[in-house]
Amino acid sequence: MKKYDVIVIGSGPGGEGAAMQLSKSGKKTAVVEKYFDMGGGCTHWGTIPSKSLRHGVRSVLELRNNPLFASEIRHIDVGYSNLIKSAESVINKQSHMRRSFYERNRVEIIPGYARFISKNTIEVENSFGACEKFHAKNFVIATGSRPYHPKEVDFSNKRVLDSDSILKMDYTPRSITIYGAGVIGCEYASILKNLGMKVSLINTRDKLLAFLDNEIIDALSYHLRNQGVLIRHNELYEKIEIAEDGVVLYLQSGKKLKSDTLLWANGRTGNSENMGLKDLGIELDYRGYIKVNDHYQTNATHIYAVGDIVGFPSLASASYDQGRYAASKILKVADKRLVENIPTGIYTIPEISSLGKTERELTAEKIPYEVGQSLFRSLARAQIAGRTVGMxxxxxxxxxxxxxxxxxFGYQASEIIHIGQAVMSQKGKANTVKYFVDTTFNYPTMAEAYRVAALNGLNRLF
Incomplete structure (x- = not known):
């Protein structure tokens, strides 16, 4: 039986972050991966393919809206499957690059499905059914999550999809109903509508993405509707019927929606089943997520869990940091908690990014605050790029x-946010809105929005 200092289960962002730091610090480390290639759900089913799809749709929109090319591109039929194929090269590059990280850092890759048979031993079953045992002092579980499947929904039918199987869809439906208006649902509503599909977005709550600032929520709702997305709030499904010519979604309110395809985007489940975790006393919630303390330790303190398997915030960026932080605790080195003030990136069209408190939260906490705004339509760079929607x-x-x-909200939002993030992380007087007034920004740039917003806010003071 092979022995290691640490075994990492899962090669997604959280597993990679942990494995790289542990190996670079001299720990004998191995990573177990059940898929045939490296990178986890982020690379193969989530972040990379969906954002590549969005980029393809965005590129088509740019050409169609450009007067130089509009007449030529208008008659070109860009099918969904063709856009998905264009993402495959990015997925392959990312996967090969990630494999090279493990090989270069001498992290052994163990292919197969891992389950604990004792507190320090796992059994890994490979694709041929053969099993081998491995021993380690510490473990990091980074097995991620998958779309939640209610038992009464028939996902074996090609007309009923989730956020994984939609990436394998080999046709372009004329209409689609998306049940669930979280981040995934909103992103796909925006992407698919701009690809020419008729989209109905069913929200089980009273507003979209309620964790965002109210003004951003209103902007997202307006632009989705302006693009042609039909949004229905406060709706719950009753049943689903599948016919030869489509899918009918029955809602508890009595409404019926028929479309070519149904995308179920309501919730996710942690990949923790059949791992022997309960036998070790490791606590799971009802969705299969592993419960951890502030140091990402499970009930078995030598076993850590990071990334989507622990639930919120379920972001690739946060997963990397969680993996590195767990590694620092195993190494017993001084380190701060790396995953506070995480920026949110939502890749709708236009995209959204957010960091820190919302107006709603500040009002509830009775914190005296002021607002500085910059509308993209007033920025020279946005005018040049034709991206004047946003703020x-x-x-x-x-x-x-x-x-x-x-x-x-708007063009390059997920990039723009990091300028403010850097200033927010500073200590003392460096972390004030005056930084943006006292600093010279290149002109014309989207970053100039910070100077405009800072001046706008300071002018409100009296």
């Missing part, structure tokens, strides 16, 4: 001028 909003303390929150 940047800075929330700051009226007295100390400390930055409390940053919210962005």
């Amino acid at each position: 940047l909003k800075i929330l700051f303390h009226r007295e100390t001028l400390k930055i409390l929150g940053i919210h962005c």
Whole structure:
């Protein structure tokens, strides 16, 4: 039986972050991966393919909206499956690159499905059914999550999809109903509508993405509807009927929606089944997520869990940091908690990014704040690029001028947010809205939105 200092289960962002730091620090490390290639759900089913699909749709829109090419591109039929195929090269590059990281850092790759047979021993079953045992002092579980499948929904039918199987869809439906209006549902509603499909978005709550700032929520709702997405709030499904010519979604309110395809985007489940975790006393919630403490330790303190398998925030960026943090605790080195003030990136069209407090939260906490806004339509760079839809909003303390929150909607929002993030992370007087007034920004740039927003907010003070 082979022995290691640490075995990491899962090669997604969380597993990679842990394995790289452990190996670089001299620990004998192995990673178990059940899929035939490296990178986990982020690379093969989630972040990379869906964002590549979005980029393809965005590129087609740019050409269609450009007067130089509009007449030529208008008659070109860009099918869904063709856009998916274009993402395969990115997936392959990412996967090969990630494999090279493990090989270069001398992390042994163990293919197969891992399950615990004792507190320090796992059994790995490969694709041929053969099993081998491995021993380690510590473990990091980074097995990720998958779409939630209610038992009464028939996902074996090609007309009923989830966020994994939609990436294998080999036709372009004329209409689609998306049940679930979380981040995944909103992203796909935006992508598929801009590909020419008729989209109905069913939200089980009273507003879209309620964790965002209210102004951003309103902007997202407006632009989705403006693109032609039909949004229905406060709806719950009753049953689903599948016919030869489509899918009928029955809602508890009495409504019926028929479409060519149904995308189920309501919730996810942790990949923790058949791993022998309960026998070790490791606590799971009802969705299969592993419960951990502030150091990402499970009930068995030598076993850590990071990434989507622990639930919120379920972001690739946070998973990397969680993996590195867990590794630092195993190594017993001083390290701060790396996953606070995580920026949210939502890749709708236009995209959204957010960091820190919302106006709703600051009002509830009775914190005296002020708002600085910059509308993209007033920025020269946005005008040049033809991306005038959007805004940047800075929330700051009226007295100390400390930055409390940053919210962005529009072109390059997920990139723009990091400028504000860097300033928010500073200590003392460096973390104030005055930084953006006292700093010279290149012109014309989208980053100039910070200067405009800061001046707008400071002018509100009296």
